[in-house]
Amino acid sequence: MTITSLSDLKALKARLDQSASDKVKILMSLGTCGLAAGGSKVVDAIEETMASQNLGDKYEAVPVGCMGLCYCEPTIELRDNSGKSIIYGDVTAEQIPAILKAGMSGAPAGTTVVERTWYYPEDEANTHKALQARIALRNTGCINPELIEDYIRQDGYQALGKVLSGMKPAEVSQLVLEANLRGRGGAGFPTGKKWQFAAAQPKGKKYMICNADEGDPGAFMDRAVLEGDPHSVLEAMTIGGYAIGSDIGIIYIRAEYPLAITRLRIAIDQAHEMGFLGKNILNSGFDFDIELKYGAGAFVCGEETALIHSVEGRRGEPTFKPPFPAVQGLWKHPTVVNNVETYANVAAIIRKGAAWFRTVGTAGSPGTKVFALAGKVNHVGLVEVPMGTTLRDIIFSLGGGISKGRAFKAVQTGGPSGGCITTKNLDTPIDYETLKAIGSMMGSGGMIVMDEDDCMVNIARFFLEFTCDESCGKCTPCRIGNRRLYEMLTDICHGKGTPQTLVELRNLALVIKDTALCGLGQTSPNPVLSTLTNFADEYEAHVNEKRCPAGVCERLVRFTINEKCVGCGVCARNCPVTAITGATKKRHVINQDKCIKCGICFEKCMFKAIDKQ
Amino acid sequence: MSCDCCGKKEKALEKLMKLEPKKTTELVAFIDSLPLGNDIDANRGCLIETLHRAQTIFGYLPAEVQQLVSERLKITRSEIYGVISFYSYFTDKPIGRHKINVCCGTACFVKGATRIVDEFKSKLGIKEGETTPDKKFFLGVLRCVGACSLAPVVMVDDHVYGKVTPEMVSTILADYQD
Incomplete structure (x- = not known):
């Protein structure tokens, strides 16, 4: 069928709305990560249950894109025509019969219900004080992406109709x-x-x-x-x-x-x-x-x-x-x-x-921004927040805080072009300008959270390694400059850095920023500069004391066995280079000359008897 | 009229036809379906698409395939090699039957992807970008498959393994005992 005018389109939408079934929709999140987390098993279970229990007139199963709740995939949402919904996370195939039996009456025991943390500015007022406002992601996770009718039902192509039928x-x-x-x-x-x-x-x-x-x-x-x-x-x-x-x-x-x-x-x-x-x-x-x-x-x-x-x-x-x-x-x-x-x-x-549009977000940066929240945060996933939201709200409210109860250290926005933001700027309302002012940038919206176990020098080195790989090689500052930055950072991580290395590191970073040809080169030193500014003490510890405070830089780590050792021998059995010796039920010792600092003993020990310094 | 390049032309196609008749026919059919002409710029617009298709068909881009593409699109071999070496997706070396790719994006990195790579390296006895001598496994690293919630992530062919630990590496390899 061809639509030839805006009124045609509106009529089609009205027909689609009218013919909409009053069945409860089962929205099944089937983006790449949903599938990777085992979403297809849940889909099979839903189809099976619907067939065996004749639920076809009660439910309609709809495959949708990512709901943004990547941390609890597979995810499904039950939604009825009144807009009432229940979102289930970490769904297993075994839970499906119970969930479908309960329907909209409430969640059965043993399931994980996820709170909806977003609202849709286009359709509703923010009644439940949601932190997320979904404009760009308004349909993602609600419609079947393979059906144009679903899109039209959400006012799809009406904007095009409006433009073509009356705007210059x-x-x-x-x-x-x-x-x-x-x-x-x-x-x-x-x-x-x-x-x-x-x-x-x-x-x-x-x-x-x-x-x-x-x-x-x-x-x-x-x-x-x-x-x-x-x-x-x-x-x-x-x-x-x-x-x-x-x-x-x-x-x-x-x-x-x-x-x-x-x-x-x-x-x-x-x-x-x-x-x-x-x-x-x-x-x-x-x-x-x-x-x-x-x-x-x-x-x-x-x-x-x-x-x-x-x-x-x-x-x-x-x-x-x-x-x-x-x-x-x-x-x-x-x-x-x-x-x-x-x-x-x-x-x-x-x-x-x-x-x-300008009612959402800040005066200078209206609207929303989607961030991909990842790293050491409990609720990894996609969030779309109004510009001007603070990092604290994003990481601690939407992100559910730092995983394993560790302490927050920094968050990297803008990927390899951005910088690290520390605790002191957690309450800055973020938009394009404020992020720049605190030494980072908006970037495409990657947001990687780091905790106390991450070494910031090593993180900077990781980003520089990436930039070296990806530099196209056309301009010298980027091609050679970034390589030198990477080498200096490697020296520091290996305990070969001197105070002079730090001075040269900063100088070179500033030169690259000023002279590189394109955005990639001009922003590539940002991770170095921002960590140098915010985590100077870590750089100094690497250089002056040859110590990695986070215990990440392998060549600077020292493993020792403390008095908690009960002599169970697990560490000695697992050590790949037999560097650990000791009699049964006696405190063991690590031979530092033999130790390759692989960290296996640290992981295997059940008595916290291995110290990592 | 005969010249060096025409002689070579026959060779590239002939050699390929002898080695891989089915694959070669498929590639030639694809190239013939493209809107190619004498406008080199317009032909160049189809180059990356052609290389994608060629790599899907052959698994990699051997010299003969590059030569064939060069002749059909009227683009020099050197330029084609320049494009292949620029983009990390393209490879001119044969790769193993199973492609192991360890994600080393930022999220996977902070969750210990380096240790996963090391484990694969020691288990397979090869480095990143290499194929095992029995042509079974190729080991690569890539930057973010976008499944950050499952970090660290390993992709073998099209299958994604999430929350991988070094201990899981041998189990993953065991899934591909053919």
């Missing part, structure tokens, strides 16, 4: 600019401005690109959107295409995201069938099509000029700006590159208006 291209850019939607890829450039630049170029071939090359290790929000709500990205790209006068969109996606690729392909086909892509969309005379291009594993391709080279089939090396891509981009034509999450916000802005 310039009005669209202006609206997005007024909403002050800023690039969610990390840099925070106003999206409306980008669109205006490209629209102002002479008529001709123009390109709309979606940057789905999520390369920041520890960030997976774009994948969640693409897997859970692919149509929202297609709709926004089409709207953008209309605004700048482009007829072709390209989604540049990592080849490592096979599920997202499959779902995008399905979505593109469906949008074609219904007439939301292709020639003469909604009878407006506007043509737009979207194709997929695959990345091949290069972090630097997240940088827009590098990405464009990669789409052109070249090595993904960045070039100097200006000319900006909005003036001269893909095949030398004006090109807009926006991130997945940025696009995911567009349709809501068009539907509800700029003023509405």
